Amino acid sequence: MISPSEIKRQAEKWWKPFLQSHLKNEQFFPRTIDRIGKITSSAVREKFGELQEQVSELYKNSKAKLGYGYTVNKEDVNFRKTGNHTLPQSISFESAQDYVEFIEKKKDWNAFQKNSALILQQIPQLSEWVYDNPLWVNENDKKWNDILKVCKYFLENPEPCLYIRQLPIDLHTKFIEQNESIIKSLLDYLIPEHIRDASEKQLSKRFRLRYDEPTIRVRILDNSLKIGNLSDLRLPLGDFESLSFNCRNVLLTENKMNFLALPQLPSSIAIWSGGGFMVSYLKNTSWLKSKNIFYWGDLDAHGFLMLHQMLCYFPQTISVMMDSKTFELFKGEGLVKGEKINADNLYTLTEDELKMFNYLKANNLRLEQEKIRQEYADNVFNELVRSTRNG
Numbered sequence: 001m002i003s004p005s006e007i008k009r010q011a012e013k014w015w016k017p018f019l020q021s022h023l024k025n026e027q028f029f030p031r032t033i034d035r036i037g038k039i040t041s042s043a044v045r046e047k048f049g050e051l052q053e054q055v056s057e058l059y060k061n062s063k064a065k066l067g068y069g070y071t072v073n074k075e076d077v078n079f080r081k082t083g084n085h086t087l088p089q090s091i092s093f094e095s096a097q098d099y100v101e102f103i104e105k106k107k108d109w110n111a112f113q114k115n116s117a118l119i120l121q122q123i124p125q126l127s128e129w130v131y132d133n134p135l136w137v138n139e140n141d142k143k144w145n146d147i148l149k150v151c152k153y154f155l156e157n158p159e160p161c162l163y164i165r166q167l168p169i170d171l172h173t174k175f176i177e178q179n180e181s182i183i184k185s186l187l188d189y190l191i192p193e194h195i196r197d198a199s200e201k202q203l204s205k206r207f208r209l210r211y212d213e214p215t216i217r218v219r220i221l222d223n224s225l226k227i228g229n230l231s232d233l234r235l236p237l238g239d240f241e242s243l244s245f246n247c248r249n250v251l252l253t254e255n256k257m258n259f260l261a262l263p264q265l266p267s268s269i270a271i272w273s274g275g276g277f278m279v280s281y282l283k284n285t286s287w288l289k290s291k292n293i294f295y296w297g298d299l300d301a302h303g304f305l306m307l308h309q310m311l312c313y314f315p316q317t318i319s320v321m322m323d324s325k326t327f328e329l330f331k332g333e334g335l336v337k338g339e340k341i342n343a344d345n346l347y348t349l350t351e352d353e354l355k356m357f358n359y360l361k362a363n364n365l366r367l368e369q370e371k372i373r374q375e376y377a378d379n380v381f382n383e384l385v386r387s388t389r390n391g
Contacts, residue, residue, distance in 0.1 A: 001036065001054040001055065001058065001088070002033070002035075002036035002058070002091065003054070003057065003058070004057060004058065004061040007033065007070055007091055007102075008102065008103060010033055011033075011070075011093065011099065011102065011103050012103050014028075014031065014099070015103070015105065015135075016134055016135060018096070018099065019112055019116075019134035019135075019137075020131055020134055022096075022112075022113070022116075023116060023127070023130060023131050023134070024131070028096065029093055029094060029095050029096055029098075029099065030092050030093060030094045030095075031092065031093050031099075032073075032090050032091065032092040033070075033090060033091040033092070034090045036088060036089070036090060036091055055087070055088060058072055058088060059072060063094075063098060068097065068098050068101040068102060069093075069098055069101065069102035070091045070092065070093055070098070070102060071091070071092050071093070071094060071098075072088045072091060073088070073089050073090045073091070073092055074087065074088055074089060075087060075089040096109070108138050111138050111141045112134070112137055112138050115137045115138065115140075115141060115144050116130055116134075116137055118144050118145070118148075119137070119144060119148065122148045122152070123148060123151055123152065123155075123190075125190060126151075126186065126189065126190070128189075129185075129186065129189045133185070136182060136185070139182075140179070140182055143179060143182075146171055146175055146179075147179060147182060147183060147186070149169050149170060149171060150167075150169060150171070150176060150183050151183070151186050151187070151190060153167065153168075153169050154187055154190065154191055154207070155190060155191065158191045158193075158194040158207075158208070159194055159208040160208065160209060161208060161209070161210060162209060162210055163204075163209065163210045163211065164176050164177065164203070164204060164209060166210075176203070180202075180203045183203060184201075184203050184206060187203075187207060191207075194207060194208060195207065196208050196284075197284060210238070213236040213237040213238055214236075214237050214273070214274060214278070214281050215234045215235060215236055215237070216234070216235050216236075216237055216240040216271060216272070216273050216281065216282075217232070217233070217234050217235075217259075217271070217272040217273075218232070218233045218234075218235065218240070218245075218269055218270070218271055218272075219231065219232050219259065219260070219262065219269065219270040219272075220232075220233075220245075220269050221251070221262060221263070221264050221265045221268040221269055221270055222247065222264065222265065222266050222267055222268055222269075223264070225245065225246060225247055225267070225269065237281055240285065241284060241285045241286070241287075243287070244287040245269050245287075247267045247268055247269050247291065248267040248268070248291065248292055248388060248389070249265065249267055249268040249269075249291065249292045249293075249294065249384075249385055249388060250268070250269055250270070250271060250288060250291045250292065250293050250294070251265075251268060251269070251270040251271070251293075251294045251296070251320075251381065252270070252271050252272075252273075252279065252293065252294070252295050252296070252310070253270070253272070253295075253296045253297075253369065254275055254276065254296065254297040254298055254303060254306065254369060255275065255298070255368075255369045255370060256272060256275060257370070258296065258369050258370070258377070259272045261374060261377075262381065263378045263381060263382065265381060265382065265385045266385060266389065267385070267389070268385055276302075276306065277305075277306060277309065279295075279306055279309055279310055279313075280309065280313075282310075282313065282314075283313040288314055289314060289316075291316075292316065292318070292388050293310070293314050293316055293317040293318065294317075294318050294319075294320045294381070294384060295307055295310050295317050295318070295319055295320065295322075296319075296320040296321055296322070296369065296377075297319070297322060297369070298366055298367065298368050298369055299321075299322055299326065299327050299356070299360065299365075299366065299367035299368075300338040300339075300360050300365065300366035300367070301338055301339070301340075301341050301343075301357060301360050301361040301364075302338065302339060302341060302366075303322060303366075304322065304346060304349065304353060304356070304357035304360070305341060305343055305346065307319050307322065307348075307349065307353070308343075308346040308347075308348050308349060311348035311349070312348060315348070318384075319353060320380060320381070320384065321369075321372055321376075321377065321380055322353065322356065323352060323353075323356060324352070324355075324356055326367075326372065327356070327367055329376070330367060330371050330372050330373070330376075331367055333367075333371040333372075334371060335365050335366065335367055336365075336366050336368065337364055337365070337366065338360060338361075338364050338365055338366035340364060341361065344361075
């Protein structure tokens with residue numbers, strides 16, 4: 001026989017669909033629980049006392065006794081050996097009031113009605129969002145006036161290009177930061193066409209807000225391309241993305257000192273995004289798509305993983321000095337242990353690059369860029385740039 005606590009557990013599962021039915025103005029009650037435990041003739045004979053206690057507990061917590069909650073629907077059942085008995089056959093809730101009081105959510109129900117009405121009155125476009133996320137409505141109780149201020153501002157100014165602290169909203173900065181998840185979800189729904197980067201979870205990076213951006217360092221390797229007298233620049237990422245250098249070639253190195261020591265090359269610039277996997281900062285720089293990109297990383301498994309990363313963003317990327325010839329020439333300068341990695345599906349690599357990656361990974365070896373002589377590196381880059389100019 002079902003117990004009052006089991007009835008409550010089942011009824012609590014209706015909470016979300018109940019709220020959704022309210023939003024659609026659909027009738028949710030009466031609602032019945034039919035599977036309450038079948039009472040057999042043998043149970044009446046052998047466990048009559050235990051059964052009587054269960055039925056008594058069921059009635060004691062019902063609407064008939066408490067004035068709210070579930071109703072016990074009874075039926076006369078005639079057993080051949082024990083005769084006629086009036087037994088519970090199902091449990092039903094007749095109204096929303098009975099339901100919310102029984103599951104102890106009367107306060108939540110009142111709050112949901114108030115909050116959902118406020119949201120839909122101020123921003124009717126959120127009707128489907130509210131339907132899909134009714135539980136979030138109450139999780140943010142007492143905050144909706146301020147949350148909606150933020151939403152209305154972005155509807156009118158979807159690309160503010162300001163820091164959060166600069167937004168002209170009658171709120172303190174911390175409110176937006178502390179409620180970032182709910183605000184981000186709402187803006188995803190309201191202004192999806194203005195999402196700057198869907199992979200970003202941080203509000204400022206996801207939408208067109210300013211934030212403390214990483215800086216990209218640029219060395220201009222051709223004096224004819226200097227900006228004024230400047231040949232070494234540090235730019236916030238957003239400014240870097242918006243510029244377009246009038247060059248054919250872009251060089252990237254894993255090691256900062258090698259970046260600084262790159263030679264002068266015609267129609268070329270060098271980029272330092274921080275080294276390592278921070279090449280990810282470059283992924284949204286559209287003007288790089290039209291450039292010859294040369295990537296010089298360590299001769300180890302991680303170096304090829306970063307090369308793969310660059311190739312995913314810019315398929316025209318060419319690896320430099322990451323081949324067996326360079327390895328054989330300079331391995332005598334001293335190899336060190338590489339860091340073990342699990343990655344193996346580097347599908348962007350050429351056959352030769354993949355062969356070198358697998359060898360270095362299997363033997364856990366690294367030939368660092370610094371072990372490659374500067375004269376050799378200069379010659380390699382000069383030949384590469386010459387070949388692209390003549391090609």
